[in-house]
Amino acid sequence: MNQACTIHEQSIAKRINWVFDLAQRYSAEFCSPEAFLARERYLALHPTAIAVLKCMDGRINIPVATNTPPGIIQPFRNLGGIFDMGWPHLGEVLAQYVQRMVKNGRRVLLLITYHFSRGDAHRGCSGFGCDTVAAIAHTHQIRSQMEAIFGAAHDSVYPLICGFETDEDALLLHSPDGHILDLSAGMTAEGLAAELAPRFHDMPQEMRNDLLPLLAGNLSHIKALRQERRALTVEHREWMICLGRGFDFLHTPNLALIVGPYSPDLADPIRKAAAIIESNMAAGRIPDDGFLLLASVPYDEIGVDRARAVMKSQFLAKFAAEVIEREFPDLAVKMIRRTSVLDWNSRRIEALPEPDGMSCQTG
Numbered sequence: 001m002n003q004a005c006t007i008h009e010q011s012i013a014k015r016i017n018w019v020f021d022l023a024q025r026y027s028a029e030f031c032s033p034e035a036f037l038a039r040e041r042y043l044a045l046h047p048t049a050i051a052v053l054k055c056m057d058g059r060i061n062i063p064v065a066t067n068t069p070p071g072i073i074q075p076f077r078n079l080g081g082i083f084d085m086g087w088p089h090l091g092e093v094l095a096q097y098v099q100r101m102v103k104n105g106r107r108v109l110l111l112i113t114y115h116f117s118r119g120d121a122h123r124g125c126s127g128f129g130c131d132t133v134a135a136i137a138h139t140h141q142i143r144s145q146m147e148a149i150f151g152a153a154h155d156s157v158y159p160l161i162c163g164f165e166t167d168e169d170a171l172l173l174h175s176p177d178g179h180i181l182d183l184s185a186g187m188t189a190e191g192l193a194a195e196l197a198p199r200f201h202d203m204p205q206e207m208r209n210d211l212l213p214l215l216a217g218n219l220s221h222i223k224a225l226r227q228e229r230r231a232l233t234v235e236h237r238e239w240m241i242c243l244g245r246g247f248d249f250l251h252t253p254n255l256a257l258i259v260g261p262y263s264p265d266l267a268d269p270i271r272k273a274a275a276i277i278e279s280n281m282a283a284g285r286i287p288d289d290g291f292l293l294l295a296s297v298p299y300d301e302i303g304v305d306r307a308r309a310v311m312k313s314q315f316l317a318k319f320a321a322e323v324i325e326r327e328f329p330d331l332a333v334k335m336i337r338r339t340s341v342l343d344w345n346s347r348r349i350e351a352l353p354e355p356d357g358m359s360c361q362t363g
């Protein structure tokens with residue numbers, strides 16, 4: 001029995017144990033000599049730093065969809081891929097990331113994504129009410145904000161609007177002239193290289209060269225998926241709400257709804273995520289014996305930085321739990337709350353002891 005395919009049907013206790021085991025296996029693989037050398041080799045060949053702004057939907061996993069080694073692409077997640085560079089925390093984190101990369105002599109490619117399903121519009125983005133037109137319009141707003149902050153000449157930072165079709169994990173690149181380069185349309189790697197230069201003439205050549213491996217990887221990924229059955233992975237079956245950062249280990253589709261700590265109104269994406277979990281239970285897509293609320297905050301150094309991460313993770317878990325208890329009381333009794341911090345250098349997740357007085361189930 002393939003547990004990755006059947007985990008949604010297991011008891012909540014087994015699912016939670018499976019998740020933490022998955023996290024530890026991911027860290028062990030990330031820290032292995034082979035993985036370390038693969039990242040070093042990849043970055044030596046392709047120095048462009050790549051970050052992606054994406055929805056909290058667990059189906060959107062850009063590293064897996066592009067066959068890119070773990071640790072190369074920097075993720076930023078929020079409900080619907082909805083971001084605003086005016087948000088204080090988001091603006092600071094993203095600007096610091098860009099400046100750090102540029103100081104090291106690296107250009108930055110920012111993928112601004114939206115997602116949809118060709119097979120069924122109702123499998124689209126819940127954050128936009130499955131309205132793909134509205135989602136695309138929002139990506140253009142983000143792109144304009146990026147250009148206002150980092151410059152419109154795109155010599156150092158290039159904001160690229162990118163669609164993600166969840167039935168086949170296919171990328172769609174939006175060029176400045178309005179053309180959409182759809183990788184599900186039977187293109188070849190050679191054809192992609194020929195298309196990029198005229199369509200993205202404002203993108204530095206080095207950046208185009210570093211984008212090509214992602215696109216070639218996506219072509220291979222699409223081909224592999226077409227040889228598999230995807231009936232269980234094209235609809236919402238999430239049973240976790242993950243709050244914070246450091247969830248790269250969740251590379252199996254439709255496990256989690258990931259809420260980044262960026263919006264000043266953090267309650268809104270938490271409410272939307274809770275509604276999806278409740279709907280999944282009501283429709284029988286997941287068992288109704290419980291769901292996991294997992295907070296995670298990364299840290300770079302021990303001492304003060306880790307202590308701050310512990311406090312922030314506990315705050316996020318408490319805040320989210322209070323929102324769910326207040327607005328989804330029937331769902332709240334099925335909530336299992338866990339807090340953790342993540343050693344960013346090793347990607348090792350560390351479960352924290354639950355504070356006294358925390359009301360939750362036990363897994």
